[in-house]
Amino acid sequence: xxxxxxxxxxxxxxxxxxxxxxxxxxxxxxxxxxxxxxxxxxxxxxxxxxxxxxxxxxxxxxxxxxxxxxxxxxxxxxxxxxxxxxxxxxxxxxxxxxxxxxxxxxxxxxxxxxxxxxxxxxxxxxxxxxxxxxxxxxxxxxxxxxxxxxxxxxxxxxxxxxxxxxxxxxxxxxxxxxxxxxxxxxxxxxxxxxxxx
Amino acid sequence: xxxxxxxxxxxxxxxxxxxxxxxxxxxxxxxxxxxxxxxxxxxxxxxxxxxxxxxxxxxxxxxxxxxxxxxxxxxxxxxxxxxxxxxxxxxxxxxxxxxxxxxxxxxxxxxxxxxxxxxxxxxxxxxxxxxxxxxxxxxxxxxxxxxxxxxxxxxxxxxxxxxxxxxxxxxxxxxxxxxxxxxxxxxxxxxxxxxxx
Numbered sequence: 001x002x003x004x005x006x007x008x009x010x011x012x013x014x015x016x017x018x019x020x021x022x023x024x025x026x027x028x029x030x031x032x033x034x035x036x037x038x039x040x041x042x043x044x045x046x047x048x049x050x051x052x053x054x055x056x057x058x059x060x061x062x063x064x065x066x067x068x069x070x071x072x073x074x075x076x077x078x079x080x081x082x083x084x085x086x087x088x089x090x091x092x093x094x095x096x097x098x099x100x101x102x103x104x105x106x107x108x109x110x111x112x113x114x115x116x117x118x119x120x121x122x123x124x125x126x127x128x129x130x131x132x133x134x135x136x137x138x139x140x141x142x143x144x145x146x147x148x149x150x151x152x153x154x155x156x157x158x159x160x161x162x163x164x165x166x167x168x169x170x171x172x173x174x175x176x177x178x179x180x181x182x183x184x185x186x187x188x189x190x191x192x193x194x195x196x197x
Numbered sequence: 198x199x200x201x202x203x204x205x206x207x208x209x210x211x212x213x214x215x216x217x218x219x220x221x222x223x224x225x226x227x228x229x230x231x232x233x234x235x236x237x238x239x240x241x242x243x244x245x246x247x248x249x250x251x252x253x254x255x256x257x258x259x260x261x262x263x264x265x266x267x268x269x270x271x272x273x274x275x276x277x278x279x280x281x282x283x284x285x286x287x288x289x290x291x292x293x294x295x296x297x298x299x300x301x302x303x304x305x306x307x308x309x310x311x312x313x314x315x316x317x318x319x320x321x322x323x324x325x326x327x328x329x330x331x332x333x334x335x336x337x338x339x340x341x342x343x344x345x346x347x348x349x350x351x352x353x354x355x356x357x358x359x360x361x362x363x364x365x366x367x368x369x370x371x372x373x374x375x376x377x378x379x380x381x382x383x384x385x386x387x388x389x390x391x392x393x394x
Contacts, residue, residue: 005261009246012239016224019216027213029285031243032250032259039247042209043240046228049206050236053229062229064202088226 058129060105060122061090070103077101079136083126083155085109085143093141101139104129109147110154116147118154126155130162137165144171144189255326257302257319258287267300274298276333280323280352282306282340290338298336301326306344307351313344315351323352327359334362341368341386 006028014024034042055061056068063069070076070090080101084090090103106121129135138159142148156166172190173182182190203225211221231239252258253265260266267273267287277298281287287300303318326332335356339345353363369387370379379387 005246005249006259008242009250012242012246015239017227018220018223023215025285025288026215028246029259029283030214032247042212043244045205045209047240049202049209049225050229052202053206062203062226086226088222091222 055087055105058125059090059103060107060125061087061103075100078134080139081126081129081135081137082139082141084141085148085151089141099139101137106142106151109142109145109151111147111150121151123155123158127158130159130164135164137167139167139169141169252284252302255322256287256300257304257322258284258300272297275331277336278323278326278332278334279336279338281338282345282348286338296336298334303339303348306339306342306348308344308347318348320352320355324355327356327361332361334364336364336366338366 009028009031010021010024012024013019013027014021016024019027031039052064053062054064054066056063056071057066058071059068061068061070077100081104082093082099082101083104083106084093085106085108087105087107090105093099093103104122104126106123106126108116108121110116110118110121126138130138138155140152140155142151152168156168159166170193171186172193173179173186179187206225206228207218207221209221210216210224211218213221216224228236249261250259251261251263253260253268254263255268256265258265258267274297278301279290279296279298280301280303281290282303282305284302284304287302290296290300301319301323303320303323305313305318307313307315307318323335327335335352337349337352339348349365353365356363367390368383369390370376370383376384
């Protein structure tokens with residue numbers, strides 16, 4: 001076994017999000033076994049994606065153009081903006097087919113320990129969009145983490161001052177989940193956020 | 198969102214073993230967010246590994262040379278050869294620090310449905326090594342699957358004819374596991390393979 005060179009290959013893959021050492025080892029061998037033309041096709045696909053894809057100048061979402069389809073679309077409701085931490089969150093929300101407004105990507109969440117304050121996030125550009133006057137509701141879809149909640153709370157104060165409605169996505173028992181297997185925080189949140197039937 | 202180009206990028210990663218669509222999406226965004234120099238370093242690491250790493254001419258394991266460290270090492274017991282399906286299996290067995298013999302990689306297992314018979318595997322080169330005369334035991338460490346068991350059984354007949362001892366790694370309850378949570382086949386095997394204390 002050639003530990004050194006192979007360890008470097010494994011590290012290349014274990015540096016990717018969600019890939020542990022064992023998965024990275026399997027992927028490493030898979031890549032070593034690819035024939036040269038499959039490998040080149042694979043590599044070029046990744047390179048081409050990096051060259052062609054950009055982040056939308058308005059919302060910060062993914063696009064091949066300067067402005068993304070959602071920002072350009074006259075069919076999307078301009079009166080509501082959904083604020084998310086990462087561009088991929090747009091992807092997951094679009095998959096639900098339950099949201100028809102516009103988006104705004106923060107590129108992170110407030111995290112003083114990591115040196116990320118409001119100025120490191122795309123908050124100024126959000127406020128500019130709000131000041132333009134057509135937005136009536138800001139739906140804050142940051143994650144239900146310490147950082148995501150802090151960001152939601154910060155944005156809420158800032159936006160309410162402008163007389164705009166601020167909403168937050170609901171947190172509660174997952175669909176198909178059970179009360180027994182919900183953690184205490186989620187269950188507590190689900191009780192506090194109870195709806196009248 | 199630019200679905201098409203991004204879908205291609207996601208496909209590049211979901212084509213890797215053990216990566217689902219959601220992981221591939223997260224990895225795709227991670228790669229898009231890398232700055233150019235980190236991306237080039239990442240890419241070159243993978244390319245360099247593919248250029249430098251080969252499969253050993255004797256055992257089929259991973260090496261930067263023509264013959265691997267294990268095949269060349271005079272410290273490894275030449276009288277026992279461990280037969281594995283894939284080169285990565287050597288890696289996992291070496292990690293146990295319980296085996297000090299040589300290896301032989303088959304590059305697969307017998308699977309008639311996939312058109313893989315004995316001729317598609319590195320069995321001839323194994324038999325050549327056995328005919329050289331210094332091997333006294335062949336430890337078959339193919340997986341406990343239909344294909345791995347069929348391969349073990351095929352090899353066992355072939356090698357026993359030469360008067361060589363053939364052994365198979367034990368299958369049973371995992372260390373730290375419980376009888377309650379073992380599947381019926383593993384438990385059955387553990388009973389059949391019981392050892393006298």
